[in-house]
Amino acid sequence: MSFVKGLKCRECGKDYPKEALHVCSFCFGPLEVDYKYEEIKKVISREKIESRGKTMWRYKELLPLDGEPTVGAQVGYTPLVKADNLAKKLGVEELYVKNDSVNFPTFSFKDRVVSAALSKAKELGFKTVACATTGNLGNSVAAQAVQGNLESYIFMPANLEQGKVIGTSIYGTNVIGIDGNYDGVNRMCSEIADKYGWAFANINIRPYYAEGSKTYGYEIIEQLGWKAPKHVVVPMAGGSLVIKIGKAVKEMTELGLIDKSNTSLYGAQASGSSPISTAVKKGSDVIAPVIPDTIAHSIAIGNPADGYYSVKAINESGGYAEDVSDDELVEGIKLLASTEGIFTETAGGVTVAVTKKLIDQGRLPRDESIVICITGNGLKTLEAVMDKVEKPCVIDANIESFNAFMEKREVCTA
Numbered sequence: 001m002s003f004v005k006g007l008k009c010r011e012c013g014k015d016y017p018k019e020a021l022h023v024c025s026f027c028f029g030p031l032e033v034d035y036k037y038e039e040i041k042k043v044i045s046r047e048k049i050e051s052r053g054k055t056m057w058r059y060k061e062l063l064p065l066d067g068e069p070t071v072g073a074q075v076g077y078t079p080l081v082k083a084d085n086l087a088k089k090l091g092v093e094e095l096y097v098k099n100d101s102v103n104f105p106t107f108s109f110k111d112r113v114v115s116a117a118l119s120k121a122k123e124l125g126f127k128t129v130a131c132a133t134t135g136n137l138g139n140s141v142a143a144q145a146v147q148g149n150l151e152s153y154i155f156m157p158a159n160l161e162q163g164k165v166i167g168t169s170i171y172g173t174n175v176i177g178i179d180g181n182y183d184g185v186n187r188m189c190s191e192i193a194d195k196y197g198w199a200f201a202n203i204n205i206r207p208y209y210a211e212g213s214k215t216y217g218y219e220i221i222e223q224l225g226w227k228a229p230k231h232v233v234v235p236m237a238g239g240s241l242v243i244k245i246g247k248a249v250k251e252m253t254e255l256g257l258i259d260k261s262n263t264s265l266y267g268a269q270a271s272g273s274s275p276i277s278t279a280v281k282k283g284s285d286v287i288a289p290v291i292p293d294t295i296a297h298s299i300a301i302g303n304p305a306d307g308y309y310s311v312k313a314i315n316e317s318g319g320y321a322e323d324v325s326d327d328e329l330v331e332g333i334k335l336l337a338s339t340e341g342i343f344t345e346t347a348g349g350v351t352v353a354v355t356k357k358l359i360d361q362g363r364l365p366r367d368e369s370i371v372i373c374i375t376g377n378g379l380k381t382l383e384a385v386m387d388k389v390e391k392p393c394v395i396d397a398n399i400e401s402f403n404a405f406m407e408k409r410e411v412c413t414a
């Protein structure tokens with residue numbers, strides 16, 4: 001049974017049917033999935049959720065499908081790691097890392113939104129799916145399209161990391177590199193969606209796609225023992241994830257699954273692409289688009305689709321936003337790896353570095369629970385750290401050489 005009523009305009013409240021629509025034709029506001037919460041409340045419980053498989057679909061009443069998922073049924077339920085070593089280093093008491101760098105099948109949180117989007121695309125009868133991507137989304141659409149026997153087209157800026165490009169092409173999809181940044185690619189894709197009638201994950205079926213993000217928030221809550229965290233630090237590209245984590249807390253509270261609590265949302269951006277954090281820091285809700293200039297390609301969106309609403313969500317929660325330089329984000333990647341054994345990509349480095357900054361500023365309290373959202377895997381962005389780590393010391397293959405190495409560490413032949 002489906003708990004989806006239809007789509008609803010976030011601005012004027014006008015209702016729309018469950019179709020491939022994303023913009024209100026009256027006020028141009030974004031459309032959101034609308035659920036029958038009263039019905040859900042009657043059937044959902046902690047016990048019911050806990051009895052199901054450890055995937056994002058254990059929260060299926062709150063996801064936008066009419067039937068069961070046909071793509072990505074194994075996605076989600078990634079580890080929430082209690083990060084005591086990092087906590088000690090940062091001087092805080094209670095710190096967790098929600099680790100989507102090991103999500104299935106393509107090692108980023110995008111597997112969640114794509115599973116929701118492609119399953120919905122199949123329900124709506126689409127045969128071809130596509131996306132405009134900064135990398136991780138393309139990986140996931142390509143892989144999961146294979147699983148769902150869908151044709152796929154991936155549009156990406158031509159300057160992306162090799163891991164992201166090869167990690168898309170390997171699935172036998174159609175990859176189109178575009179000479180330009182994500183924002184240019186995104187504009188072009190809106191026109192393609194109209195002309196070719198394809199389901200673009202993050203454009204014409206965006207309302208369904210975005211709902212997949214909520215599962216990241218539900219899992220944090222369940223894994224904390226059915227308790228919302230006090231503070232969550234979230235990387236921001238288009239700005240959707242921070243909003244949906246806020247929505248996850250709100251829904252679980254209103255459904256009676258958790259006690260009422262205050263969760264403050266904090267957004268993290270790279271200084272070279274920081275339209276959202278800049279607005280928050282200025283106390284403004286106007287997003288001034290920028291041309292991205294950062295090595296954090298996965299979050300380099302200069303004109304964020306959900307910018308306005310993410311500023312609103314952050315402010316209403318009592319949180320804040322910050323940004324860090326490329327050097328700081330590399331330090332963030334190394335800090336997480338060397339304290340918790342988790343190798344994240346550039347966006348994760350941004351999130352760790354922003355967390356450190358917010359703690360140093362006194363904005364994140366040292367004695368309350370903090371969750372850091374790690375959304376992607378470092379093996380995809382080796383370029384970012386390639387020259388920032390020590391090269392292996394090469395020695396001759398005999399015990400004398402190794403003894404000399406242990407004594408002086410100065411016997412490397414390369």
Ligand SMILES: [Zn+2]
Nearest residue numbers: 009012024027
């Ligand atoms: Zn409207």
